[in-house]
Amino acid sequence: GAGVSQTPSNKVTEKGKYVELxxxxxxxxxxxxxxxxxxxQGPEFLIYFQGTGAADDSGLPNDxxxxxxxxxxxxxxxxxxxxxxxxxxxxxxxxxNSGGDETQYFGPGTRLLVL
Amino acid sequence: DQQVKQNSxxxxxxxxxxxxxxxDYTNSMFxxxxxxKKYPAEGPTFLISISSIKDKNEDGRFTxxxxxxxxxxxxxxxxxxxxxxxxxxxxxxxRxYGQNFVFGPGTRLSVLx
Numbered sequence: 715g716a717g718v719s720q721t722p723s724n725k726v727t728e729k730g731k732y733v734e735l736x737x738x739x740x741x742x743x744x745x746x747x748x749x750x751x752x753x754x755q756g757p758e759f760l761i762y763f764q765g766t767g768a769a770d771d772s773g774l775p776n777d778x779x780x781x782x783x784x785x786x787x788x789x790x791x792x793x794x795x796x797x798x799x800x801x802x803x804x805x806x807x808x809x810x811n812s813g814g815d816e817t818q819y820f821g822p823g824t825r826l827l828v829l
Numbered sequence: 830d831q832q833v834k835q836n837s838x839x840x841x842x843x844x845x846x847x848x849x850x851x852x853d854y855t856n857s858m859f860x861x862x863x864x865x866k867k868y869p870a871e872g873p874t875f876l877i878s879i880s881s882i883k884d885k886n887e888d889g890r891f892t893x894x895x896x897x898x899x900x901x902x903x904x905x906x907x908x909x910x911x912x913x914x915x916x917x918x919x920x921x922x923x924r925x926y927g928q929n930f931v932f933g934p935g936t937r938l939s940v941l942x
Contacts, residue, residue, distance in 0.1 A: 756918050756932030815861045820872030
């Protein structure tokens with residue numbers, strides 16, 4: 715079946731603008747994760763959904779970042795008033811369940827560049 | 830403060846030889862460890878995992894060793910192939926305390942033909 719997909723693959727925006735990044739998880743996967751990867755770093759956890767609810771949003775850097783998963787499938791990561799420091803690859807992953815040993819399957823990421 | 834460290838940013842190995850990638854962690858609550866491989870412009874893909882109740886897990890050419898007392902794990906690839914050239918991330922989780930993986934910064938492996 716299809717893997718995790720993310721759109722757009724690349725996004726260039728200007729400082730101060732609003733952006734939305736979309737993630738389509740593997741069908742049937744109940745858990746969905748957002749990570750951010752900066753150059754030379756590993757993925758950094760942002761937020762995790764179990765079903766429709768955000769089970770852990772402790773990784774969101776500030777209140778400019780918000781994510782939703784209204785129907786328990788597709789998720790959107792929203793960034794308000796973007797800053798140059800937000801430039802990174804935003805990765806989405808999904809897993810069958812939310813156990814700490816469940817394999818997470820990653821999408822290809824959205825490369826965000828804030829000018 | 831990095832909880833998962835991969836102190837070698839890069840590693841070059843000759844085809845057919847063994848590749849050894851190292852990972853150290855600081856959080857003693859971590860009880861599940863994984864290795865992910867990442868090619869350019871793709872997301873990380875799961876490679877192999879190990880639970881803290883084991884000290885070794887093997888899957889084909891890939892073996893992960895865990896030394897809990899040293900808070901150290903390593904990934905061995907034998908024999909190395911050019912297609913193994915990628916960035917390898919070590920990740921850890923504390924299963925009883927949440928579902929988040931903490932990733933290391935990665936090691937870029939180059940397998941030379």
